Amino acid sequence: MYQVTKLHYHTRQSRLDVYFDDGLTHTLSAEFLRVHSPSAEVQGHGPGQQQLVLNKQDVTISQIEPVGHYAVRLVFDDGHNSGLFSWQYLRKLSEQEDELWQLYQQRVSARHDVPIKFTP
Template sequence: MSEPWPTELRISKDRKNMVVTFDTGVSFDLPAEMMRVLSPSAEVQGHGPGQKITVPGKRNVCIKAVVATGNYAVRIAFDDGHDSGIFTWRYLFELGERGDALFTAYEQELAEKGLSREPKIR
């Protein structure tokens, strides 16, 4: 069985969501905040086991740009300056299938660390 392949990527007008449609017929509406805080980048995931960073304050983050990376992924740039995450088709599909559970775990990490989804007021 082959991996699901995206047939459409669409950014919402407010730039807070990306809808990904796959050749399996399923579509996922992925929030920018979720993709930002669960970015596959080394900046978020770290360079090895136990180095993952819990990123606070991204409730209002928006998608600035989506750039193709070969034929296997896209690099998503966010309006907070983060632009190093390479989102493979497989990872986007995983975020669609498991995103709610992953985001719930993220919210629990925030609470445990006394952090918030709300951006710091300057």
């Protein structure tokens, strides 16, 4: 079980640095975090119910709220605040960012009416 030792948000770049207790540091964009929120609103309530979140290229994180010693609530400027990002989920996002972003882009491109932005 990995622990997050520090979070640092870069307001201008809308990117969150995540520092883990084993020395891994990873940077995730606010857009990536928003579209991969662990909330039921995004993930659904069961397999196959995941919602495709669109047009979050300019979203920012307005607040970072600690939740015990195991998670953080990220409040986004679009009003979304219901996802608790556990340390384990942040680790998964950090380790699988490229794969998850590619899958997200494939889902977006399957919708022909949505412009695609290719920067994670």
